[in-house]
Amino acid sequence: MSDPIDPLDHLRLPIVPVEPRAGFAAALLRRIEDQEEPASPRGATVRYFVDDLDAAVDFYRDLLGFEEELRPSPAFAMLYRGDLRLLLSVPGEPHAMPDGTFPEPGGWNRISLHVAELDAIVADLRDRGARFRNDISVGVGVRQVLVLDPAGNLIELFEPLAGYHERATSPVR
DSSP states (O other): OOOOTTTGGGOOOOOOOOOOOOOHHHHHHHHHHHSSSSOOOOOOOOOOOOSOHHHHHHHHIIIIIOOEEEEEEEEEEEETTTEEEEEEEOOOOOOOOOOSOOOSSSSSSSSEEEEEOOOHHHHHHHHHHHHESSEEEOOOSEEEEEEEEEOOOEEEEEEETOOOEEEEEOOOO
């Protein structure tokens, strides 16, 4: 007689070894041992849905200078660029809406990255195979271009013009 089928089997993720950065692992261990308070969030978090996690991680890490923090499964990765935390997810069962629809990569929402020497960066990205939605254009106070990640999500690269203004950062409450 066979073992009964566990109705929760379809919810279980595969066991995947996780090897986080040494600094991340050490900080987590200190927090677990109550030696350190968790850091207050300082920046924004953005989640993008992608169809190929490896290609997306390579793109953000190798072309845009993000640091890979954690990749605990084949469907999720956490990266950082300064104070920006980027969560990359492959759509699947946990993301299903009540009507059964899944999120899709792409669209017009985007993150904006402040860069210096936009022309040189665009030339380098083109040489490395990056795809663009437009050529460099001038907006209100900035020059900008839209680059696409491998799943079609947009990243706006912008270079401030004279008169560009950002509010000074204030402490997070």
